[in-house]
Amino acid sequence: MSVTxxxxxxxxxxxxxxxxxxxxxxxxxxxxxxxxxxIRNGSRGMVWLEPLVEVxxxxxxxxxxxxxxxxxxxxxxxxxxxxGDHALNLGLTEExxxxxxxxxxxxxxxxxxxxxxxxxxEAHGGLAxxxxxxxxxxxxxxxxxxxxxxxxxxxxxxPTGIKWKTVHDAPGTxxxxxxxxDEGDSGTFADRMIMEGDPFILIEGMAxxxxxxxxxxxxxxTRSEYPHAIxxxxxxxxxxxKAGLLGPSVLGSGYAFDMEVRMGAGAYVCGExxxxxxxxxxxRGVVRSKPPLPALxxxxxxxxxVNNVISLTSVPVIMDKGAAFYRDFGMGRSHGTIxxxxxxxxxxxxxxETAFGLSLGEIVxxxxxxxxxxxxxxxxxxxxxxGAYFPRDLFDTPFDYEAFAARDGLIGHAxxxxxxxxVDMLKQARFAFEFxxxxxxxxxxxxxxxxxxxxxxxxxxxxxxxxEKQIELASDLCNTMKFGSLCALGGxxxxxxxxxxxxxPEDFKPAPMAQAAE
Amino acid sequence: xxxxxxxxDIAERTRAVVVAHSELKGPLLPILHExxxxxxxxxxxxxxxxxxxxxxxxxxxxxxxSFYHDFRExxxxxxxxxxxxxEACQSMGADDLAGQAESRLDIAFGNTTADGxxxxxxxxxxxxxxxxxxxxxxxxxxxxxxxxxLDTLLSECGQ
Numbered sequence: 096m097s098v099t100x101x102x103x104x105x106x107x108x109x110x111x112x113x114x115x116x117x118x119x120x121x122x123x124x125x126x127x128x129x130x131x132x133x134i135r136n137g138s139r140g141m142v143w144l145e146p147l148v149e150v151x152x153x154x155x156x157x158x159x160x161x162x163x164x165x166x167x168x169x170x171x172x173x174x175x176x177x178x179g180d181h182a183l184n185l186g187l188t189e190e191x192x193x194x195x196x197x198x199x200x201x202x203x204x205x206x207x208x209x210x211x212x213x214x215x216x217e218a219h220g221g222l223a224x225x226x227x228x229x230x231x232x233x234x235x236x237x238x239x240x241x242x243x244x245x246x247x248x249x250x251x252x253x254p255t256g257i258k259w260k261t262v263h264d265a266p267g268t269x270x271x272x273x274x275x276x277d278e279g280d281s282g283t284f285a286d287r288m289i290m291e292g293d294p295f296i297l298i299e300g301m302a303x304x305x306x307x308x309x310x311x312x313x314x315x316x317t318r319s320e321y322p323h324a325i326x327x328x329x330x331x332x333x334x335x336x337k338a339g340l341l342g343p344s345v346l347g348s349g350y351a352f353d354m355e356v357r358m359g360a361g362a363y364v365c366g367e368x369x370x371x372x373x374x375x376x377x378x379r380g381v382v383r384s385k386p387p388l389p390a391l392x393x394x395x396x397x398x399x400x401v402n403n404v405i406s407l408t409s410v411p412v413i414m415d416k417g418a419a420f421y422r423d424f425g426m427g428r429s430h431g432t433i434x435x436x437x438x439x440x441x442x443x444x445x446x447x448e449t450a451f452g453l454s455l456g457e458i459v460x461x462x463x464x465x466x467x468x469x470x471x472x473x474x475x476x477x478x479x480x481x482g483a484y485f486p487r488d489l490f491d492t493p494f495d496y497e498a499f500a501a502r503d504g505l506i507g508h509a510x511x512x513x514x515x516x517x518v519d520m521l522k523q524a525r526f527a528f529e530f531x532x533x534x535x536x537x538x539x540x541x542x543x544x545x546x547x548x549x550x551x552x553x554x555x556x557x558x559x560x561x562x563e564k565q566i567e568l569a570s571d572l573c574n575t576m577k578f579g580s581l582c583a584l585g586g587x588x589x590x591x592x593x594x595x596x597x598x599x600p601e602d603f604k605p606a607p608m609a610q611a612a613e
Numbered sequence: 614x615x616x617x618x619x620x621x622d623i624a625e626r627t628r629a630v631v632v633a634h635s636e637l638k639g640p641l642l643p644i645l646h647e648x649x650x651x652x653x654x655x656x657x658x659x660x661x662x663x664x665x666x667x668x669x670x671x672x673x674x675x676x677x678x679s680f681y682h683d684f685r686e687x688x689x690x691x692x693x694x695x696x697x698x699x700e701a702c703q704s705m706g707a708d709d710l711a712g713q714a715e716s717r718l719d720i721a722f723g724n725t726t727a728d729g730x731x732x733x734x735x736x737x738x739x740x741x742x743x744x745x746x747x748x749x750x751x752x753x754x755x756x757x758x759x760x761x762x763l764d765t766l767l768s769e770c771g772q
Binding site: 110143145278280282283321322357358362375377380395437445510512513514530533534 | 637638639640641642643645646673676677680681682683684697699700701702703704705736737738739740741742743744745747749752754755756757
């Protein structure tokens, strides 16, 4: 009987050698006359264990990892096809504590199914949400999403249902669904992972959104840095069209909906929704002034839903299990689950989906296991390059939109980047300004010029030139950028800069050498 | 071997690419990507044809092509090495690797070696943030880059 072996096709697994491992397993099996069927699945999100190979046994899926090409012959020798004993044997995948502790609603299927199989998707609960939606009125679908408490997972946290209602109520018959998959924040990979590991869920989520607001066409705008995700989405869309999930009559409902993938071109600012819309229209990715809201005048000036990948992929479970089910997870006004991406210098890095409310300390120390280098954790940047740096003193902050805002931070797209005690916070603050200067679209002055002046100011500080004055100037500059910029790029760059200055003042003291030189 | 194309060839191919994308709404980025894929860069001559075909001004098309980091005005080296310079990779020592690449290639980021072998570029995030430092060599992604692996990659690029 054929043994099924899963080898991830997720980009992180591939970057760590998964393709070579899959080839080696296939060759070794052929050489030994073993009947092995290899399925390329998504990642389970335990990146430190990638490539994580799973074997289907009577007891369940047994995990081996991290597997390198050179381990394969030894794995066969140890009888890994029957879950044999080996140094890399991690036991049943589902029992691995990192996975077992999670609440996987959005990522329920990611890493489990074959992302190229719509049958597999359905067999694991896929399309149930869409089928429910098709039995409901548009208003009821929107009400259910509103009642679930789902808020934009791209970072802004705007209630998804309200956005949908605005588009639904907007006049006109030509409307669009745009999925913001321009996941440019360092420390984040949730969008990439789900597009590669469970692409049909995004199609399902977009179809539900389209039916709810009355749109017939959707776009997934993603990054040129994500070639594997682009391929996965294109493959899935093709399969979905053939199966009638996309096309003139979605699952025979009479609703028409089709979608396509569009690739960005290396501009971080296109993750901002109005820049994204300009880019999608074939223009420079320059930010638009709001109002008008994209919900009223978005793509080509038509009413447009712009939602993040994780917002859209959270919709199917809401439509399947109900608003109350989803809403019951979380804390305060942050309902449901959030896929936290634990990254950077961390021992157990990966994607951890859980209800809102874990403390930052639990995430970093407990789940992440501290640093990969084994040195003490000194700073954690939450929410990407525009997120604040948190010191250990603030590790009691619960993972929740409002709690982070109250501490002058943001959860953003839920990326958590860990730094050990070798980090130089002046350098990190300078980088924040520098990144803003590189990526600024140039439309507003505070962002375009402020970022460059910020780099110069911190360079003077490092050189020991009137340090107190430079800190004062940098703070003033941040104030101008925060309140005077058009979008979050210039507006939020002050978060990493000011948090570094506030929480790590020792790194901003004048260098003794420079003083001596004066 | 990259074939040297005449202005006429470029214009013809560009026209064909534009026509092939005529069904799309907002086709400019897909067109530029396709041309770069084909020519290795977006030639100046192509911009004129695009402007003509899409009924845009040349300034508009130039403005778009020059806005995005991806689009090149001139061909890259035979190999393109992109090293992630973003925070998650920084936390794992990417800055040292960036320095190592610059010094071994003897060029700064954004440049091509004199022999045309390698173009070195910064990239801000490949989504490999839990297994950094990350890099991309000729489209192939590499994670947990270290000094040894980088040395091997550069040697493979003929450096």
